[in-house]
Amino acid sequence: MKIGCIQLNMGFGKVEENYERAEMLIREAAEKGAEIIVLPEMWNTGYALEKLEELADVDGERTKAFLIRLAKELGVHIVGGSVSVKKGGNFYNTMYTVNKEGELVGEYSKAHLFRLMDEHLYLEAGSEMNRFALGDLEAGGVICYDIRFPEWLRSHALSGAKVLFVPAQWPTPRIDHWKTLLQARAIENQCFVIAVNRISRKPENFNGQSMVIQPWGEVLWTGAEDEELAIIDVDFSIVDEVRGRIPVYDDRRPELYETVVKK
Numbered sequence: 001m002k003i004g005c006i007q008l009n010m011g012f013g014k015v016e017e018n019y020e021r022a023e024m025l026i027r028e029a030a031e032k033g034a035e036i037i038v039l040p041e042m043w044n045t046g047y048a049l050e051k052l053e054e055l056a057d058v059d060g061e062r063t064k065a066f067l068i069r070l071a072k073e074l075g076v077h078i079v080g081g082s083v084s085v086k087k088g089g090n091f092y093n094t095m096y097t098v099n100k101e102g103e104l105v106g107e108y109s110k111a112h113l114f115r116l117m118d119e120h121l122y123l124e125a126g127s128e129m130n131r132f133a134l135g136d137l138e139a140g141g142v143i144c145y146d147i148r149f150p151e152w153l154r155s156h157a158l159s160g161a162k163v164l165f166v167p168a169q170w171p172t173p174r175i176d177h178w179k180t181l182l183q184a185r186a187i188e189n190q191c192f193v194i195a196v197n198r199i200s201r202k203p204e205n206f207n208g209q210s211m212v213i214q215p216w217g218e219v220l221w222t223g224a225e226d227e228e229l230a231i232i233d234v235d236f237s238i239v240d241e242v243r244g245r246i247p248v249y250d251d252r253r254p255e256l257y258e259t260v261v262k263k
């Protein structure tokens, strides 16, 4: 399958401009043959946390309608990165996924809030997993800081995900953590990891380096340090072959982990 990864340079608080730019790049990705299109984290507002009251998408209605319209018209699956959403008086960092029939198949709010960027002061955490299917492809999705919690991604893999999508706004100073953690999550879960970071102009500090990694850990693509739309060819059928080569799932001993790890 062809995956369109949109390493977007979103404008800080520039909602209209961001929807326009996202639409243009989604259309371009579909024209270039992408069958699944992936956006980065919080692409509607950027990290304009202090302006969420004014800018967040109320109940995610605008974003859901946007993704459904484009998915249906272009006949593509869209893993809609995440957007800032206002729901019932609270704000969330929420990922919507729509299949090519235009059905909303995934809705997930970031479960681990990143204190270093003050997310916990502005946002509520979600508590639900994010498992969905795109056609017959079993998938899961987590957001940025979530990748530091291997047990969270493992739960998605244990419940059948063969690919994990990771939209992010991961800053340049810790880009080595990003690369290492993503590769580890792919290897330990023996699944594809498709991770799309943002890019930014100065003084914001995000240098892309999005990644597509296959289940044996091989990096199929690393994004440039600039805005980029890349189309990457992946063969999801190798997941079963890799899981057969080293039977990690069969060799797990969950009874040990439950007693040793109490907290």
Ligand SMILES: O=C(O)CCC(=O)C(=O)O
Pocket (backbone or CB within 6 Å): 114, 117, 143, 144, 145, 146, 148, 169, 170, 171, 174, 177
């Ligand atoms: O964990 C990190 O170092 C970065 C996480 C982050 O930037 C985020 O979750 O928005």
